[in-house]
Amino acid sequence: xxxxxxxxxxxxxxxxxxxxxxxxxxxxxxxxxxxxxxxxxxxxxxxxxxxxxxxxxxxxxxxxxxxxxxxxxxxxxxxxxxxxxxxxxxxxxxxxxxxxxxxxxxxxxxxxxxxxxxxxx
Amino acid sequence: xxxxxxxxxxxxxxxxxxxxxxxxxxxxxxxxxxxxxxxxxxxxxxxxxxxxxxxxxxxxxxxxxxxxxxxxxxxxxxxxxxxxxxxxxxxxxxxxxxxxxxxxxxxxxxxxxxxxxxxxxxxxxxxxxxxxxxxxxxxxxxxxxxxxxxxxxxxxxxxxxxxxxxxxxxxxxxxxxxxxxxxxxxxxxxxxxxxxxxxxxxxxxxxxxxxxxxxxxxxxxxxxxxxxxxxxxxxxxxxxxxxxxxxxxxxxxxxxxxxxxxxxxxxxxxxxxxxxxxxxxxxxxxxxxxxxxxxxxxxxxxxxxxxxxxxxxxxxxxxxxxxxxxxxxxxxxxxxxxxxxxxxxxxxxxxxxxxxxxxxxxxxxxxxxxxxxxxxxxxxxxxxxxxxxxxxxxxxxxxxxxxxxxxxxxxxxxxxxxxxxxxxxxxxxxxxxxxxxxxxxxxxxxxxxxxxxxxxxxxxxxxxxxxxxxxxxxxxxxxxx
Numbered sequence: 001x002x003x004x005x006x007x008x009x010x011x012x013x014x015x016x017x018x019x020x021x022x023x024x025x026x027x028x029x030x031x032x033x034x035x036x037x038x039x040x041x042x043x044x045x046x047x048x049x050x051x052x053x054x055x056x057x058x059x060x061x062x063x064x065x066x067x068x069x070x071x072x073x074x075x076x077x078x079x080x081x082x083x084x085x086x087x088x089x090x091x092x093x094x095x096x097x098x099x100x101x102x103x104x105x106x107x108x109x110x111x112x113x114x115x116x117x118x119x120x121x
Numbered sequence: 122x123x124x125x126x127x128x129x130x131x132x133x134x135x136x137x138x139x140x141x142x143x144x145x146x147x148x149x150x151x152x153x154x155x156x157x158x159x160x161x162x163x164x165x166x167x168x169x170x171x172x173x174x175x176x177x178x179x180x181x182x183x184x185x186x187x188x189x190x191x192x193x194x195x196x197x198x199x200x201x202x203x204x205x206x207x208x209x210x211x212x213x214x215x216x217x218x219x220x221x222x223x224x225x226x227x228x229x230x231x232x233x234x235x236x237x238x239x240x241x242x243x244x245x246x247x248x249x250x251x252x253x254x255x256x257x258x259x260x261x262x263x264x265x266x267x268x269x270x271x272x273x274x275x276x277x278x279x280x281x282x283x284x285x286x287x288x289x290x291x292x293x294x295x296x297x298x299x300x301x302x303x304x305x306x307x308x309x310x311x312x313x314x315x316x317x318x319x320x321x322x323x324x325x326x327x328x329x330x331x332x333x334x335x336x337x338x339x340x341x342x343x344x345x346x347x348x349x350x351x352x353x354x355x356x357x358x359x360x361x362x363x364x365x366x367x368x369x370x371x372x373x374x375x376x377x378x379x380x381x382x383x384x385x386x387x388x389x390x391x392x393x394x395x396x397x398x399x400x401x402x403x404x405x406x407x408x409x410x411x412x413x414x415x416x417x418x419x420x421x422x423x424x425x426x427x428x429x430x431x432x433x434x435x436x437x438x439x440x441x442x443x444x445x446x447x448x449x450x451x452x453x454x455x456x457x458x459x460x461x462x463x464x465x466x467x468x469x470x471x472x473x474x475x476x477x478x479x480x481x482x483x484x485x486x487x488x489x490x491x492x493x494x495x496x497x498x499x500x501x502x503x504x505x506x507x508x509x510x511x512x513x514x515x516x517x518x519x520x521x522x523x524x525x526x527x528x529x530x531x532x533x534x535x536x537x538x539x540x541x542x543x544x545x546x547x548x549x550x551x552x553x554x555x556x557x558x559x560x561x562x563x564x565x566x567x568x569x570x571x572x573x574x575x576x577x578x579x580x581x582x583x584x585x586x587x588x589x590x591x592x593x594x595x596x597x598x599x600x601x602x
Contacts, residue, residue, distance in 0.1 A: 044538055047568040087145075090172050091542045094141060101200060102140040105156055108204030109211070 025067075025074045027081060028060040036061060038088040045084050050077055136182060136191045139199060143168055144544035144581070152584050155189045157206040158459055158547030162588055209462045210547070217478035217520075219466065221262040222273045222493060223289060224484045225250045226282040231311055231347045235377055235406050249282045250485040255289050257511035258483035262293075263300050264516040265481075270297075273307040273331075275482075275493070280314040290326050307331050312359025313347065320366045330363050332356055334374040334396075336382060336389030344379050360396055374398055378405050378429060380420045386433035394440065394447060402450035403433045405575065408559055409497040423571050427578040434582070441596055452583060453600035458548045459583070460601040468492065470550035470576075472534040477508065477525040487511040491525055494554040506554060528553035531563040539567035545580045 029039060036054070039061055043052035049072070053064040065077045095102075143153050151168045154160045161184055163171065170176035171185065185191045192199040213219075227248035229236075262270060272293055274286050290306055297304045306328045323330065334356050335341040341353040356374075363372040374396075376382075376389060386403070393401045405426045433449065440447045454467045468475025476491035483489055487510045490496040495506025506528070508519045519525070532551035534540035540549070555572050556565030567573045587594040 041538075041542075044566075045568055047566060087143075090143070090168070094138060094172060095542065098138050098140040102156070105140065105200050105203045105207060108200060109207040 025065040025077055026062055027065075027078055028057070028062045029085070031056070031059055031061055034061065034085065035089065035092050038085055038092050039063065041088040041091070042081060042084040045088070046081060049080060052081070135193070136186070137194050138172070139189055139192055139203070141190045142542055142544040142546065146581060146585055146588070150585075150588065152544055153185070153188075153190055154544045154547060156203050156547070157189075157210060157462060159188045159190075160459070160544075160584070161185060161188045161190060162584075206462045210464050213464055213466050213471075214473070214478070216267045216269075218262075218265045218481050219267040219269050220271050220273060220468075220480035221258070221265075222275050222480060222482045223250065223255065223258060223279075224275050224277065224482065224496070225255075225279045225285045225289070226277040227485050228281045229277040230281070230313065231278065231345055231352060233345045235344065235379060248277070248485055250285055250483075250487075252285065252288055254483070254485075254487040254511055255285060256292060257487065258489075259289065259293055259296060261483075261489070261511060261514075261516055261519065262481070263296055263302070267302070269303040269305070271305045271307060273309060275309050277485075278311055278314065279308055280310050280319060283314075283319060287322060290322075290328070305329070310359075311345070311347075311352065311356060312363075313352065313355040315355075315359045315362060320362065323363070323371075324367055328371075330359075330367070330372040332360065332372065332374050333377070334360070334392065334398075335376045335379070336385060336392050340381055340385060340389070343381055344377070357396065360398070364397060369397055372398075373400060375402050376404060378403065378421075378426060383421060383425055383429045384432075386429055387436045390433060390436050390440070390447065394445060399446050400448040400450050400453075401433075401437070403430050404451070407494060407497070408555065408571070409494055409501070423574045423578065426575065427582070430579065431582055434586075438586075438590075438593055438596060442592060448600055451579065452597065455548055455579065455583060456597045456601035459580075460598060467550075469552055469555075470548070472532070472540075472546075472549070472551040473529045474532050474551040474553050476506065476528065476554060477520065478529070481508075481519070483511060489514065489519055491528070492554050494558070498554070498558055505557060528557070528563040532556070532565075537564050537567065539573070543567075543577075545577060548580055549576050 039054055043054060043063070046052065048068070050068060051066045053066070055062050055064070063081065065081065067077055140156050141153050143151050145151050145165070146162070149164060151163050151165055152160050153163060153168070153171075163181065167176065167178070167181060170178075171181075171191070176182060182191065186193070189199045189203055228246075262272070270293075272289065274289070276282075279286060286308065293304060293306075306326060307330070308323070308328055309331045312330070312332050322328070333345065334353075335344050338353040341356070342350055345352040347355075360372055360374065374393065376393075382389060390401055393399075405423075434452060437447045437449050454465050454470060457463055457465045458470065464471065466475070466479060468479040471479060476495065480492060481489060482491075482493050482496050484496055484499075488496075488499070489508045489510060490499065491506040491508055498505065499507055506524065508514070508522050508524050529551075532553040534543075534546050534549060534551050537551070540546050540551075543549070552572050553563035556570060557563050559571065560566060560569070565572070583597065587597060
């Protein structure tokens, strides 16, 4: 998949990434195809394995990884984060598409409990 | 309610997604859950096809539609059914609070290595609850809307203040003539002080006994120390006496997993089976109080506990296969949440959390806590979960206090980071006391949370076994009933 498809690029591919150093582990994601919310959710979800710094660089979000354990390879971190981002993209998409129905179900569920007043009351 | 207009929005290729969440069980399998936890296993490719709207597998689409994970545009029934199921799962909420724990004394003749609260000398009466404190606590308990009221006598060792247990039981029954609630009593005791007078009383008042049994003699006595080093002998003799006098179903036991328990799951379960106890709760040690000290038995991580849990579950399944009935209680609670719309009301696995609205604790001195773990924190010097005192707090003071409402609202799983999109959210719960104790805030960082890691591990284990083993799936269905 090309970067235009939303595929991440490694640090060497990232352009205009500011303070990215040679020893840093980075991935770049195209802003046109990867939602910042998905990246932030991914960073939260992998917090036991690494902390993630997210910066805007040109048309990309550049993610820099800081592993918690020294025995994790760069590729393992990148695979782990890519997999998490792919899942979070799906979750964001599902949430966006189903939000009206979700709200409807909750409204129906709680409309008959007496805990909320009827509309217009 | 503008049901039809909302429900027909977002048409897809002949079907549309209903709110769903997913979790990857392993490389080949993903579980999808709907708003109320009904689940379907799919492959990773099927997940992508379903979310991307390209799935053309009619058999799969039929399964997803039956599980209310997708619907045909224009349908209104799925949303209505999901709403009914959601309301059913939450019907306990208006009926708070069902469990009222009375710490009738802080005294104890045991010095258990993982005990969180009680090392008071058995002779110091200043750690006993008084009748006046108990009366005020009962008045508050009867203010609860719940039609079911369970009074649990706790300690310390509550039998060290047996006269107060008698008094509270009589007073509660007297008060209940006016309230007409379904009233039940439990004594949580190590059974070392059990005698004929107590047995007569329990028989007469239909009191249930809950005791502690950590497994075989050496393990139990290593954890639960008392003069004479005979805690196990006392507990076993007590269980048998209760079974003979009150009936097999009137006594249950709880075990606590210490580091010494790991690797001994089969022995522990066999000890229960030999005593005719058909249920065991494979519990990790709580991260409070003395348990966190070097010799408290808590020196193991979640992964080691999960290995222990799986070994124990395998043993229990094998026993059932061979005709020996045995239930793992935690799995049965989760099974009920996974496979039915009933909420068992287990305080550690509910959202909103079970603190205060599921249980209240009245300490010996009249202080009121949102949970037993909150009381344990207070014994260590942190009174965050103290809601008031029976001596000058009204029911409204307690139930509307910031000390209760703030942790409840902060920890609701439907809005907590990671929980809100977690496939296991309908099975899980909020535990603000655990997260406060271990991470310093009521919500906790779920990616770093031992509570989250442990429960995710158990949910994944149960789902994987259900997927792979028809016998286990049937067994879990039976446990859920």
